[in-house]
Amino acid sequence: MPLHKKILIALVLGLFFGIVANLFNWNPWIKDYIQPVGIAFIRLLKMIVVPLVFASLLVGTASLNDLRKLGRMASKAMIFYLCTTAIAISLGLLLANIFKPGSIIESSQKSTVIKAVGNYPSEELIQPQSEPNIVNTLLNIIPENPLESLSKGNMLQIIFFALTLGISLTLIPGKHSKPVIELMDGINQAMMKIVVLIMKLAPYGVFALMTAVFSEFGFGIIPSLFSYTMVVFLGLVIHASVTYSLALKFFVGYSLRRFFRGIKSAQIFAFSSSSSSATLPVTMRICQENLGVSKEVSSFVLPLGTTINMDGTALYQGVAAYFIAQVSGLTLTLGDQITIVLTATLASIGTAGVPGVGLIMLILVLEAIGLNESSISQGIALILGVDRLLDMCRTVVNVTGDCSCAILVNSTEENLENNSNK
Numbered sequence: 001m002p003l004h005k006k007i008l009i010a011l012v013l014g015l016f017f018g019i020v021a022n023l024f025n026w027n028p029w030i031k032d033y034i035q036p037v038g039i040a041f042i043r044l045l046k047m048i049v050v051p052l053v054f055a056s057l058l059v060g061t062a063s064l065n066d067l068r069k070l071g072r073m074a075s076k077a078m079i080f081y082l083c084t085t086a087i088a089i090s091l092g093l094l095l096a097n098i099f100k101p102g103s104i105i106e107s108s109q110k111s112t113v114i115k116a117v118g119n120y121p122s123e124e125l126i127q128p129q130s131e132p133n134i135v136n137t138l139l140n141i142i143p144e145n146p147l148e149s150l151s152k153g154n155m156l157q158i159i160f161f162a163l164t165l166g167i168s169l170t171l172i173p174g175k176h177s178k179p180v181i182e183l184m185d186g187i188n189q190a191m192m193k194i195v196v197l198i199m200k201l202a203p204y205g206v207f208a209l210m211t212a213v214f215s216e217f218g219f220g221i222i223p224s225l226f227s228y229t230m231v232v233f234l235g236l237v238i239h240a241s242v243t244y245s246l247a248l249k250f251f252v253g254y255s256l257r258r259f260f261r262g263i264k265s266a267q268i269f270a271f272s273s274s275s276s277s278a279t280l281p282v283t284m285r286i287c288q289e290n291l292g293v294s295k296e297v298s299s300f301v302l303p304l305g306t307t308i309n310m311d312g313t314a315l316y317q318g319v320a321a322y323f324i325a326q327v328s329g330l331t332l333t334l335g336d337q338i339t340i341v342l343t344a345t346l347a348s349i350g351t352a353g354v355p356g357v358g359l360i361m362l363i364l365v366l367e368a369i370g371l372n373e374s375s376i377s378q379g380i381a382l383i384l385g386v387d388r389l390l391d392m393c394r395t396v397v398n399v400t401g402d403c404s405c406a407i408l409v410n411s412t413e414e415n416l417e418n419n420s421n422k
Ligand code: ASP
Pocket: 274, 275, 276, 277, 310, 312, 313, 352, 353, 354, 355, 356, 357, 358, 359, 391, 394, 395, 398
């Protein structure tokens, strides 16, 4: 049986087993014996993210024979990421305006839901956030100490350093640059081998992760938040199936069958881990092996996308902001909704793809539309109960967006090269 089928079966079994465990209250047992397997699996993936990104990007940049290509790839990726993020939030807001998910919830239900929420993500994280500032965001890309960036896994700083080092390697004599590039190439290849080995463990890891999440999940909350959950879910499905399909078909005529078949494993990893950053090694592998994206493009576009491209998160923020505003009795004007689009787009830049981060960025958005502190904390508490489930779904869309951008950049670069060779 092919590996991706085994992983899919593990996902479904884990989901059912988790639900049964929740019904029979087996949580403590699951926590002690099954959850550690899932945690070990995620840690294995995270272990290779930094060396993989650094080594592959360095080798990719150092072997570029035309530095202008780097500039072109960066601009195309940035334009794609920013446009699709803005489309995603607008879609979320449009659906929220149509379905008005907050109008159904009553105040008695509100307090029941708030009381019932679990502790995901931890409450100390939900503090008032400071406004996103473009200058600081840009300044923060330049590392003061690259070793610190590597040890902390600060993705934008790692990208910046790898690019600078890669470019400078092309500018010094080959006798000095060659050993460095060969060493990094060896590391890169070994990291890719580790991804293949970890993938073999994926059925166990995915089963454990799904069981752990669903055995803890408070299903009782879903009916009260049903319309909110459904609006987010509908938006995510539309964005993943329509927006990216249109972009791929319209701009580069890419086969959608190949796309959706090829990205399955990355989507399953994203769903079970809720982290586009932990999924990155798998995303890089499937882009190179199933989708035909070159190493050069995937090693640059995907780490960048994991950090700055979060369409699923942005869409969810649009709906959540509308929902919380409605429940708090605030009617959003068109101006407020434009503020949501701008703030959520900006807030998504430079935020790592880890579980629950979308909820934290949502606080910025809520502050920007003028909600007071108590409405914000009540609103966040209200949606917290279904956040893990929505996080899993939005992470799938985040990863799908990264892959479609990689294909778009790759295909346009290939076309350019073919034309100039004619
Ligand atoms: N978990 C998401 C990701 O890793 C981010 C979020 O929406 O919280 O892409």
